[in-house]
Amino acid sequence: MSFFRRLAGRKPPRSLPPVLDPSHGDEELRRLRALAEAGDWAALRPALAAVADQAELTWLLNRITDVEGTEEWLAKAVAERPEDTLVLLVSGARHISWAWNARTGARAKDVTEEGWRLFGERLETAEEQLLEVAEREPGWLAPWYFLQIGARGASLGRTVATTRFDAALRRDPGHLASHQQRLQQLCAKWGGSHEEMHAFARTAMLGAPEGSPLGELVAVAHLEHWLDLPDGEDHAYLTGPAVRTSLREAALRSVLHPAYRPRRDWRTTHNTFAMVLSLADERELAHAVFATLGDAATDWPWYYLGGDEAENFGLHRDRCAPR
Structure with missing residues (x-):
């Protein structure tokens, strides 16, 4: 049974608040x-x-x-x-x-x-x-x-x-x-461009075996693009049909694929997918990723939202929980 299938049915615990652990x-x-x-x-x-x-x-x-x-x-x-x-x-x-x-x-x-x-x-x-x-x-x-x-x-x-x-x-x-x-x-902020960044991320993901964590690159590329947009346009970008399709493909090809095996740095990858899927209103997939994390929040990428990273994690986790 895959890592995802073992954990996807779990509801994140509510007894404790999320914990920001520098040791992950x-x-x-x-x-x-x-x-x-x-x-x-x-x-x-x-x-x-x-x-x-x-x-x-x-x-x-x-x-x-x-x-x-x-x-x-x-x-x-x-x-x-x-x-x-x-x-x-x-x-x-x-x-x-x-x-x-x-x-x-x-x-x-x-x-x-x-x-x-x-x-x-x-x-x-x-x-x-x-x-x-x-x-x-x-x-x-x-x-x-x-x-x-x-x-x-x-x-x-x-x-x-x-x-x-x-x-x-x-x-x-x-x-x-x-x-x-x-x-x-x-990235555009370092002299590149959105087009070059997205092309690299997708090529790397498709060039890797299914179940590879390199699918995270697609999620990060969309986050970087989102960060570069003004208020209003950023939300419209992440919730657009093409971006949501891209994010679903990346998640299902990597951390939610049956062949996926978590490595030692897996918590950051899962936090990245949890955040971007939540922001994109892909709540069902976001919940599946949150379920693998429990209360294990990482500082990146949640600091992109400003304020307290663990609190950001908790708010989005609750937002994506089944009603």
Whole structure:
């Protein structure tokens, strides 16, 4: 029985409010984040080194390196162990996250001069460290994932961005997170276009086996298009017949397909589909996705709605529940 069929009949529990969990319900990630917060590299290193799956390691690093203050003990660890490629990777990944913290989520025109300075400095350090990691360990996926984010932030251009995306896919052709970064690169807000973004998302989805999580790209592309529209037009866009058909196809080909098998990062993918299907008034399918989540809300994409992310999740979950 598929993951969806086992869970689709469940009604989301109402006894507890939705929970915004930075560890995404993953107990091992929760433990690793605690080690990072404590600066315990001696315990964190063997745990990371034991992760054989490169996509899982990349996901873990992405969630660990958003822990505030890790740059302090990482700088010391890199200085003490320059030959340790793993600590260099973690430091490079942290500098990517730290750079975006300095830039903040403000529009470019609203970022302060100091914010831009720190953004540039931290991206430069990340670039140096991650390229060194890639040279030392040619088979590793993680440096190429984070280098995609750095290239976009530093405006290194389309050729560099494409080269880094291709390098990631040579190491893992179905890597969802790298496809997500490529999609961002093709967004209108980063110099691309809606047409190019949608074409990439659909081509990637159809090029993957049924049950692949790459269907999420179609959902994200519609969210990005929706965000770029003025009030009134945005709702009309998402609830239009063509977009609703596209979203139904993506959901039924990916997270609601019998062949779908959730990976470690599945909660973000399910939250994305839950939100966009609800906004598109595809309530029955949205409910089916919400049923797989219980109370597990993720910050992205719910922060796009403003206010409290967990509250947004709960409101839409209740809105889509059967009457």
